[in-house]
Amino acid sequence: MSSSSKPSVLMLGEVIHAKAEFAAISDVANVSSVTSGTREQFLRDLDAGVYNDIVAISRTYDSVAITGRFDEELISHLPPSVKFLSHNGAGYDQIDVHACTARGISVSNTPGAVNDATANVALFLILGALRRAWIPQTAIRAGEWRGATPLGRDPNGLKLGILGMGGIGAATARRAAAFGFDVQYHSRKPVAGPDGKLGKYVSFEELLKTSDVISVHVPQSPATIGLLNDAAFAQMKDGVIIVNTARGPIIDEAALVRNLESGKVWSVGLDVYEQEPKVHPGLLSNPNAVLLPHVGTVTVDTQKRMEVLVIDNVKSAVTGKGLLTQVPEQTPPKASL
Known part of the structure; x- marks a missing residue:
């Protein structure tokens, strides 16, 4: 040619x-x-x-x-x-x-x-948030050994709500099942995995009300921007854990900080932010936040x-x-x- x-x-x-x-x-x-x-x-x-x-x-x-x-x-x-x-x-x-x-x-x-790498980071953040990992990490680097490290949570039997069961959500669900999570999810429609069900399909409202951990995997669109806002947090269980590896604007960051500071949200694990690369100062200063700078797919x-x-x-x-x-x-x- x-x-x-x-x-x-x-x-x-x-x-x-x-x-x-x-x-x-x-x-x-x-x-x-x-x-x-x-x-x-x-x-x-x-x-x-x-x-x-x-x-x-x-x-x-x-x-x-x-x-x-x-x-x-x-x-x-x-x-x-x-x-x-x-x-x-x-x-x-x-x-x-x-x-x-x-x-x-x-x-x-x-x-x-991108599915495997992003799902791996989601699990990293889920486990880190369960242990409030930033507190002992900060302590040991300051020469304080465990410092004020609190008791964490085990994943066994906790209800993990996957919000968005696309490729990344499905990859996260399969990994989470190996840690003993009881997986449920909400998506536009029920999805079957290659080995059968990926978890229990529930409504958006039920996922909010019954999940111990919520992991966000929906794409950003006009319909999903601000999806997790004050009204959504009010429906969640006290002490819920929030993880986001999708897009920052899906969560109202100011609302997240308010609920993290009040204790409604027990801890968070975030790889994405509402106004990247700017991060809400309330997240940066909160020891119950495990934070990464949008590195979900950053592997060779x-x-x-x-x-x-x-x-x-x-x-x-x-x-x-x-x-x-x-x-x-x-x-x-x-x-x-």
């Missing part, structure tokens, strides 16, 4: 782990990359026709620092040639999928590739799997086979029997 006959692909951000796979895109496409700059510059270049022949755009999560969010404004500046947008991340709240759909742009994400293995899947989506798209993992909003529901 001659260079002139190949479709053009734009890579936003840097490929770190799948360099060989990324280089192989040149067999089927002409590739250009943008690894620095500002949103204003990117919009000027779009308007100047710099990217007028681009068919597919591949973007990293961190490329938001270069272009800003792929919102309706930015999408309106894209040339008509753009038909595919391949995003590196299971969550894709950086992209206005509705605006993409209106422009005829298909969007993909990286489901599956998972990062490479994500990059490879993004690249595979691009190659499939520009060779006429469509996206491999198109986002569900753009995928027709499967017909039921």
Whole structure:
């Protein structure tokens, strides 16, 4: 295939782990990359026709620092040639999928590739929150041995409520069962796992009222922003434990801090925050908070799997086979029997 006959692909951000796979895109496409700059510059270049022949755009999560969010404004500046947008991340709240759909742009994400790593971090935070692990960690680093370490909780027999039984929620449920948790979940509909049931399906209200631990795994959307607010916390058991590895805005952070300080929430384990990278000072100062800086997928293995899947989506798209993992909003529901 001659260079002139190949479709053009734009890579936003840097490929770190799948360099060989990324280089192989040149067999089927002409590739250009943008690894620095500002949103204003990117919009000027779009308007100047710099990217007028681009068919597919591949973007990293961190490329938001270069272009800003792929919102309706930015999408309106894209040339008509753009038909595919391949995003590196299971969550894709950086992209206005509705605006993409209106422009005829298909969007993909990286489901599956992130499940194990994120579920492992969820379990890490669940167990850490059960033991209020920050207190003994702080004590030993201060030369105080156990310090004021309180008694923790064992997982055996505790009711774990999984909020959102997608791939990550299911992976968390399977891991939690091995620790003796009694797993229940709420999702848009009941889900069966590969080995049968993943737990008991319950309503949202029952999950709030009966769970000892609540682990959040729903995607961020207008319907889920602020889902766990003061009203939701009021329905929960006294001494509930909250863990979030999904997206920060799903929890009203000020409400969480109020309920943590009152003791309604016994402890929390968080990897995501409402206004990242800013973290509510009430969380930073509370010894009953186990905190990580959004590192759920930060392993060499998972990062490479994500990059490879993004690249595979691009190659499939520009060779006429469509996206491999198109986002569900753009995928027709499967017909039921």
